[in-house]
Amino acid sequence: MDDKKTRAAVLYSGGTDSTLAAALASLSYGRLDLLTFRWCGLHNTANSGHNISRLRDRFPSAEFSHSVIGIDRLAKHVFYERYLHYLRHYGFFVLSVCGLCKLSMHVRAAIYCMDNGISGICDGASKGMDLFPAQMRPVIEELKKMYGKLGIEYFTPVYEYDSPNNPEFIDRLHLERFTDKGAADAAGGPAGNTAGDKLYEMGILPEKNVKGTALDRKMQSRCFQFILHNIFVRWYYLPGRTYGEFEQTTAKFYAEKIGAFTGLLLEYKKNGGGRLKKFIQPAD
Amino acid sequence: MIRRLLGILVCSAAVLLPWRLRCLYSEALGWTAQFVYYVYFRILSFILKEVSGNGKNNG
Numbered sequence: 001m002d003d004k005k006t007r008a009a010v011l012y013s014g015g016t017d018s019t020l021a022a023a024l025a026s027l028s029y030g031r032l033d034l035l036t037f038r039w040c041g042l043h044n045t046a047n048s049g050h051n052i053s054r055l056r057d058r059f060p061s062a063e064f065s066h067s068v069i070g071i072d073r074l075a076k077h078v079f080y081e082r083y084l085h086y087l088r089h090y091g092f093f094v095l096s097v098c099g100l101c102k103l104s105m106h107v108r109a110a111i112y113c114m115d116n117g118i119s120g121i122c123d124g125a126s127k128g129m130d131l132f133p134a135q136m137r138p139v140i141e142e143l144k145k146m147y148g149k150l151g152i153e154y155f156t157p158v159y160e161y162d163s164p165n166n167p168e169f170i171d172r173l174h175l176e177r178f179t180d181k182g183a184a185d186a187a188g189g190p191a192g193n194t195a196g197d198k199l200y201e202m203g204i205l206p207e208k209n210v211k212g213t214a215l216d217r218k219m220q221s222r223c224f225q226f227i228l229h230n231i232f233v234r235w236y237y238l239p240g241r242t243y244g245e246f247e248q249t250t251a252k253f254y255a256e257k258i259g260a261f262t263g264l265l266l267e268y269k270k271n272g273g274g275r276l277k278k279f280i281q282p283a284d
Numbered sequence: 285m286i287r288r289l290l291g292i293l294v295c296s297a298a299v300l301l302p303w304r305l306r307c308l309y310s311e312a313l314g315w316t317a318q319f320v321y322y323v324y325f326r327i328l329s330f331i332l333k334e335v336s337g338n339g340k341n342n343g
Binding site: 040041076079080087092094095097224225227228231232234235236237239240 | 294295298299303304307310313314315
């Protein structure tokens with residue numbers, strides 16, 4: 001007997017984490033809607049389709065569909081609603097672009113789920129990326145509450161996987177060319193239980209650690225918006241404060257933001273529209 | 285300290301910018317960082333090659 005649940009959505013960038021999330025979700029769900037989002041800060045979103053044929057080949061019992069959805073209007077609203085209030089209370093946290101971008105994607109994904117009667121959603125959130133708001137445990141809990149109020153289960157199947165050893169600048173110089181040491185020591189080396197390892201094991205990726213490689217660039221969108229978030233966190237915030245303070249303020253900021261959008265999503269669910277309707281762009 | 289001041293400068297400009305301009309501002313910062321990284325990487329790689337004696341014209 002097939003005990004698979006029917007349908008789930010995946011926030012899908014095409015990178016290793018979201019590809020693994022889709023692969024793992026396909027073990028429990030019969031149909032997966034892979035959702036890629038584009039806005040003015042993201043380029044080459046078409047790259048996200050690179051691994052879908054591999055997923056289809058590897059998991060023939062699951063059905064994969066892929067949609068690219070514009071979120072310019074919605075993201076602008078997420079970034080700038082009650083801007084002065086947030087600026088006054090949280091300062092430069094209004095520049096945590098990566099978290100706000102991801103929140104816009106979650107809000108649009110929740111609308112997609114409600115429109116299509118989907119009761120499960122997942123993404124490639126991973127514990128190793130702890131400077132990114134949407135990958136912090138307290139923010140994930142708030143997102144789960146938001147989806148829960150809409151009758152949708154949000155899960156993060158990749159969260160416990162290790163992060164790959166990102167190749168350091170020194171690795172990229174390939175110093176092994178000038179020594180007797182082998183190439184295995186270069187470019188990050190073995191990492192262990194990472195999303196890349198698992199995808200390699202599943203036969204979806206040709207190498208274990210593709211982060212930062214040409215293949216990685218072909219698989220997902222290009223984004224430079226994160227640089228503002230990085231400057232805010234690494235140059236401005238963390239040199240004067242602790243990571244704990246950063247996590248606490250981020251959680252508070254996002255709890256307030258997510259709370260505001262939960263209200264709007266409940267209104268959407270109740271009325272089939274409401275104030276959010278004017279920000280919704282259809283899938284391509 | 286210098287890094288924090290630079291951070292304040294970059295962030296202060298960014299909070300004042302509207303939507304599209306902020307996107308372009310981030311793009312510009314991204315390309316600048318890429319360019320600086322590329323030049324730094326190339327120079328260091330060239331120096332390493334010459335110092336190691338693999339350069340063709342190392343006299």
